[in-house]
Amino acid sequence: MTESFIKTKAEWKAQLSPLAYKVTRKGGTEPAFSHDDFPKSGGTFTCTCCGTSLFDAQTKFDSGTGWPSFFRPLTPDTIIERADNKLFMQRTEVACANCDAHLGHVFPDGPAPTGLRYCLNGVALGFTPED
Numbered sequence: 001m002t003e004s005f006i007k008t009k010a011e012w013k014a015q016l017s018p019l020a021y022k023v024t025r026k027g028g029t030e031p032a033f034s035h036d037d038f039p040k041s042g043g044t045f046t047c048t049c050c051g052t053s054l055f056d057a058q059t060k061f062d063s064g065t066g067w068p069s070f071f072r073p074l075t076p077d078t079i080i081e082r083a084d085n086k087l088f089m090q091r092t093e094v095a096c097a098n099c100d101a102h103l104g105h106v107f108p109d110g111p112a113p114t115g116l117r118y119c120l121n122g123v124a125l126g127f128t129p130e131d
Contacts, residue, residue: 024101032066035122042130050099070118071110
């Protein structure tokens with residue numbers, strides 16, 4: 001996490017909606033199918049907390065899970081993966097490498113070419129359209 005994005009609890013709460021705070025700063029999960037209005041055009045999905053570019057729209061796919069899914073991050077160094085053993089499950093959490101925002105989880109059941117499914121919370125993502 002870069003020092004420029006170390007903020008107090010009050011600063012994060014002032015910047016984010018209550019749901020975005022719960023998800024990104026507390027590791028929560030939004031309800032499935034709550035972000036089916038994501039752009040279908042080209043562009044880049046970003047971290048809602050710090051604006052870091054995370055996923056290219058071309059890597060987004062419909063997983064049928066109700067959460068935005070991608071098969072590859074923009075670059076490997078934009079995300080952090082770590083073990084998440086909460087809720088009596090073994091999963092791999094995905095967080096923003098720049099500000100440590102919880103984004104979601106990655107699973108080994110995605111499409112080619114990676115076979116990965118980055119299952120993310122829509123409230124943790126922003127979008128920057130292509131020029």
